[in-house]
Amino acid sequence: MNAATTDKSPWRRHAGFLITVAFLAALPFILAVVEGLPFGSLLANDSSTAKFLQGLLIEVFILAVFAISYDLVLGVTGLLSFGHGMFFAFGSYLTGVLLKTFGWPLWAVLIGAVVAGLFNALLFAVVLPRVKGITFALVTLGIASVFDILIRTQEMNPYTGSDVGLQGIPRPDFLNPVDDRLRFYYVTLAFAILIYLLYKRFVDSPTGRVCIATRENENRALNIGFNTFYFKLAALILAGVTASLAGMFNTLYKPLVSPEIAGLGFTVEGLLMLLIGGIGTLSGAMIGAAILRLMEYYLSRWFGEGAAFILGAIYILIVMFLPYGIVGTWRLRRLDIAAGRQRLLSYFTGRQKETPDKGKL
Amino acid sequence: MQNLLQSYRKNRTLIITLVILLLLLLLAIQGMSTRDWVVTLLRGLAVGSITFLVAAGLSIILGLLDVLNLAHGTLFMIGAYVGWSMYVRPDTVVDISTPFLLVLAGFLLMPLWLPLLSRLKLSRGTMRVWPWIALVAGLALLAVALTRYPISIWSATVYQDSPIVWTQYFEAGTVAENVTPATFPSALGALLTWGALLIGSMLVGLAAVGFAVARRGATAQAGRPATRPLIWFVVLVIVGVALYVVNTPLSGFLLGLGSNALFVLAIVVATLVGAGLGGLMESTLIRPLYERAIYQILLTLGLGFIGVEMVRTIWGRTGFTMPKPELFSSTGDGCPADSIAGWLQYHCSTIIIDIGGEPARIRTYNELFVIAVGIFVLIVVWLLLQRTRLGMIIRAGVQDSRMVEALGINVRRVFTLVFALGVGLAAFGGVIAAPANGLSDTMGATLLLSSLIALAIGGLTSFPGAAAGAVIVGLTQQFIIRYGQLGINLPFMEEPWKPSPPLVPASVILLMIVILLVLPQGLFGRSE
Structure with a gap:
């Protein structure tokens, strides 16, 4: 970086970020204006297309957090993990079970989700020092598959609802996407922005720099004197907790959990988000999540069954011709x-x- | 003695792991009656052979090309579905072969375009634009011609015409009566469509060469134009048209064949299609990505998902079965047989043998034929690797492919060949597995997972490791399934504990994780 860019005022340096935040904060109102709704109706939570689109955006924010946490593991630290969907699914299921079966209050569920994320990250960390590269991918895929299998077993049916998924989860009063979607929108938006800032800070911190060094050349990082295991562990824990929290919001938003999010397909969806936005770019992961979710929605509306085909073709084209993604x-x-x-x-x-x-x- | 002790010390973990695995097997055998464990062992070996057919290709490809081909399971599935098509509807395959050959002929002319283009003096702007026009025009022509092409095929959406119903026709022997041959309404239509196919594929090929020239510049040596593609072009066009002319008698002949002959044909066609797909995949999609390791994995993952979607659109979402060939399907006179000779005489579907005082039902296809094929392939591939020049290059390439290239061997060509071989093997496995396990759109993903586990257990790039891993996976699965039926008498429990069916894959995965934690390179893997 030369002097010209660093001399810019902080407002100008972060102009893109600030504009995005302001735009997203104003978006529910913009949508209402476009549809011709009075603001009163928006605040009164009347059902409309604008409300539906708010819901779509809430999903985008949740997926964006999932994608950015995957980016930290795969893109920044360079751990080829194929079990990242488990972090999200674990948080999702745990939230559902705690709310439905045990009737915990929201703050306790929040703590539970954080602990679950920590636990998952430690589970991966057990195998971390032993296996590397493709073997690590296989082992994480294996662990995630075991989780997928466990939640689908008949023995777990009273808790997880096996193949049908978890349904009829009570919504807490404070965060209820049906009664007050606008509030839920702003809470998830704030959550996504906070996570983005946290991740940006993490990657720019000395710890994050070592994570990047680990990705680039682990042996060199070791030789400089960093015990890369701890740095990988830190990234895993941060990503695990974040993804688990994203899973919690996912359950709160649509009060049902389908077992599909525990499968490999969901992890691959996360990969696709990273690829679209650009692996290792953080903001790219979030943009990729937004593009993928909106594209999925509109493609399946326009093409029906053929949507998966088109998505697959886009995936291949991005891998071949746009390897660094949009960002x-x-x-x-x-x-x-x-x-x-x-x-x-x-x-x-x-x-x-x-x-x-x-x-x- | 000293050497022995030294090698023991070196491989202590491996030896202890193997001993523990063997003890586990003995323990599992101990808990069953003789008949039960023999049958379970056979079933486990059968599952192991199918897994091995996929894992072998995966391991050789991973070793030589450093590509973890996550589309392998899908290709296995495509092999099974193509095999089913050749087996039940050979007339459809004959119908498709004409347009396929014509399109292939169009693409074969690609080497001719380069000298032609280098002679043309085009401005940079034109060079940028015209390939896109050619590509769009070619693709549009191909799309129009292919959608109009008369092919007598099943339907994925209409039940009365679905693969399920065709399978029933096949079992009843009435496929030939239900087939309605598809022909062009007029000779002019046929000529126009063929022309469109040829020109369309030529344009796409031209566009591909054009893109390459626009990027790198024309570097063709001046000389006489290559005549070999032209000869191939003419041959393919003639064969394609001839196939159309003899379509009806050929279809009739194929439909009249016995199921044994059709099964052999299905194996040949599916293996060739698989090998072709593999070669195409490697040379067009994977080759540009050798420098970017993670992207290959992502690419093959995406290809796998696309393949599943393709299978769903062509063959439908519902699974169906593939009838077993005559040799393994008779239930009439003299069946079930009481020995292998009896099976050969009456072609029974099952043999009942006395083992340990109890009658054991052994299915001839599922438990004998599949194992035999697995062992056969194991020996053939082993001979190929150990006794041929290609095998020597492959083994050397697994060690150090740069060195092999430095010695003047065209490694790229070997890469394509090995990829085609590996995928062909997987497709072959698909046809073998289809009559035993049926066809469904999840068969690929399931098998990919178990063969990946087999690879990880055996050591990623080791060929004997792949075989050992596949057998371990198969045996573990089948013994746990059997114990799920029998129940295990655990201490401190009143009733025998029965592992529920979903625990079967879970247990195999756990076994893999434990083995990898003890031996990160797998049982026979090379430590780096």
Whole structure:
């Protein structure tokens, strides 16, 4: 980074982020205006297309948090984990079971979800020092599959509802997406923004830098004197807790949990979000989640059965031709453009300086 | 003695693990009657053989190309479905072969375009634009021609015409009566459609070459144009048209064949289709990604999902069965047989043998034929790896593929060949597994998981490891299923504990995790 960019005022440096936040905060009202609804009706929580779209956006925020947590594990730390969906599913199921079967209050469920995330991360950490690369992927896939199998067994039916999934979960009064969707919208939005800021801080911190170093070259990081295991563990724990919390919001939003989120398919969906946005870019993961969710919704509305086919084709095309995703490619190109502009400027300025020199000579 | 002790110390963990596994097996055998364990052992070996057919290809591909092909399960499934099509509806395969050959012929002309393009002097702007136009036009032509092409095929959505009903026709021997041959309404229509197919595929091929030229610039050596593609083109077009001309008699002949001959044909066709798909996948999609390791995994994962969707659109979402060939399906006179000779005489579906004083039912296809095929493939692939030049290159490539390339061997071509071989093996496994286990859109994912587990247990890139892992996975599954029926007498429990069916895959996964924690490289894996 040269001096020109760091000299910018903080407002200008974070303009993109601030505009996005302001836009998302105003979006329910914008949607209402577009539909021609009075604000009173929006605040009174009348059912409308705008309310439906709010719901879609709430799902986007929840998935964005899931995607960013996957990005921390896969993109930033470089752990090829195929069991990340389990973190989300565990949080989801735990929230459902605690609310439905045990009738815990919301704050206790929150603590429970955090502890569950911690527990999951530690479960992965048990195998972390032993296996690497593809074997780690297989083991995490295995652990996630065991979880998937366990929640589907008949023995767990009273708690998890086996193949049907968990249904009829009571909604807490404070966070009720049916009675007051706008509040739920802002809570999930605030949650997503907080998580994004936290992750940004984490990746920019010395700990996060070591995580990136681990991804780039683990042996070198070890030789410098970092015990990479602890850094990988820190990333896993942070990601596990976040994904678990995202799972909690998922259960609160649509008070049913389907066993599909525990399968490999959901992890692959997370991968797709990362790929669309750009692996290892954090903000890309969230953008990817938004694009994927909205695309899925509209594609299945327009094409029905064929939507999966089109999604698959998009997936392949992105892997082949846009490997760094939207944000990643944009960052690369932006640097190119900036460098090109500077070269151009220095070419011109240099020539302007050169010509008088030559004239003197 | 000294050496023995040394090698023991070196492999202590491995030896102890193997001993524990063996003890577990003995323990499992101990709890059953002789008949039960023999039958369970056979079933486990059968599951192991099918798993091995997939795991073997996966392991060789992973070893040589460093690609974990997560689409392998889907390709296994595609093999099974293609095999079913050849087995039950050979007329459909004959119908499809004409447009397929014509499209292939169009693509085969690709080497001719490069010298042609290098002679044309086009501006950069034109070079950028025209391939896109050619691509769109070619794809549109292909889409129009292929959707109009008359193919007599089952329907995935209408029950009366679904694969399930066709399977029933096959079992009743009335497929030939129910087939309505599809032909062009007029000769002009046929010529137009064929022309569209040829021109469309040529345009797409031209576009592909155009893209490459636009990116890298034309670097063709001046010289006489290659005549070999042209000869192939003519041959394929003639064969394609000839197949259309003899379509009706050929379909009639194939439909009149016995199920044994059809089964052999199904195996051949499915293996070839699988190998072709594998070669295509490697040369077009995976080859550009050798530098980006994770992306290959992501790509194959996506391809696997697309393949499942494709199978769902063509064959439908509901599963169906594939009838067993005559040799393994008779239930009439002299059946169930009391020995293998009796089976050969009467072609029984089951043999009942006295084992340990109890009669044991052994299915000839599921438990004898499948195991025999597994052992046969094990020996053939082992011979291929150990005794041929290709095998030597593969083994060397698994060790260090750069060194092999440095020695002047075209590793790229070997890569394509090995990928095609591995996928062909998986498709072959699909046809073998289909009559035993039926066809469904989840068969690929299930088998991929168990063969991945087998690989991880055996050591990712080791061929004997793949075999051992597959057998361990198969045996564990089947013994736990059997114990789920019998119940285990555990101490401190009143009633015998019965593991519920979902615990079968879970137990195999747990076994894998435990083995990997003890031996991170797997049983026979190379430590890095």
